[in-house]
Amino acid sequence: MKIIVASDYDEISRLAADRVAELVRQDPGAVLGLPTGSTPLGMYRNLIRMHRESGLSFKNVTTFNLDEYVGLSPDDENSYRYYMYQNFFNHIDIQKQNINIPDGTAEDLEQECVDYENKILSAGGIDLMVLGLGNNGHIGFNEPSDHFPNATHVTELDDSTIQANARFFESIDQVPRYAITMGIGSIMRCRKILLLASGNAKARAIRGALEGPVTPLLPASILQFHPDVTVILDTDAASELTRGV
Ligand code: F6R
Numbered sequence: 001m002k003i004i005v006a007s008d009y010d011e012i013s014r015l016a017a018d019r020v021a022e023l024v025r026q027d028p029g030a031v032l033g034l035p036t037g038s039t040p041l042g043m044y045r046n047l048i049r050m051h052r053e054s055g056l057s058f059k060n061v062t063t064f065n066l067d068e069y070v071g072l073s074p075d076d077e078n079s080y081r082y083y084m085y086q087n088f089f090n091h092i093d094i095q096k097q098n099i100n101i102p103d104g105t106a107e108d109l110e111q112e113c114v115d116y117e118n119k120i121l122s123a124g125g126i127d128l129m130v131l132g133l134g135n136n137g138h139i140g141f142n143e144p145s146d147h148f149p150n151a152t153h154v155t156e157l158d159d160s161t162i163q164a165n166a167r168f169f170e171s172i173d174q175v176p177r178y179a180i181t182m183g184i185g186s187i188m189r190c191r192k193i194l195l196l197a198s199g200n201a202k203a204r205a206i207r208g209a210l211e212g213p214v215t216p217l218l219p220a221s222i223l224q225f226h227p228d229v230t231v232i233l234d235t236d237a238a239s240e241l242t243r244g245v
Contacts, residue, residue: 044088
């Protein structure tokens with residue numbers, strides 16, 4: 001694991017965007033795995049700027065989003081599809097047919113999960129997966145549990161995740177209880193992983209993920225077993241690390 005402690009959120013965002021841009025320049029047909037949430041917003045802003053100012057092209061890039069709420073229509077402002085178009089896809093030259101986001105309104109959700117995993121395989125797997133980190137150590141919506149789920153699946157959100165994500169909704173009752181998420185296996189099969197974390201609320205989970213025992217009670221700890229992980233965090237998120245970086 002390579003651990004980079006940035007001075008602040010802006011530096012995390014710049015460094016993360018640089019990694020993505022470097023890959024896309026080397027391999028214009030790269031396959032990216034992408035997260036939503038607050039953490040990657042600065043990275044997306046930097047990538048949009050690079051697209052506008054230095055011609056970084058996403059024309060042949062394929063993307064797979066990590067997760068989507070169950071039951072929110074694609075034009076619902078809180079759906080992850082809406083977020084991705086608003087914050088990234090509408091501002092770059094990616095082709096619509098190369099964008100993949102689980103459909104949380106599919107009639108047969110189990111089939112949607114199987115199809116999504118197969119699409120990842122057909123694309124040749126994911127070259128670079130960008131991850132945020134839940135306060136409870138989740139990656140994607142793989143919540144703390146007694147096992148590591150393998151493939152894309154429907155999951156019930158943890159109470160702490162519902163509380164953390166309520167900030168985006170009018171009331172906590174509107175936060176969906178279920179989501180489709182890539183599994184831990186789907187994430188571990190990605191060739192490279194970039195984990196981003198900012199702020200004190202992530203410090204405990206970062207310590208567990210980087211220094212704790214590998215346990216499904218803190219799903220991100222599995223990343224210790226991945227051969228190519230870079231973690232970019234700020235000093236607040238790094239504040240509980242004991243071994244020094
Ligand atoms: C989002 C996702 C989640 C978030 C995590 C952190 O697609 O999969 O795991 O990355 O909940 O969210 P923020 O960045 O809002 O703190």
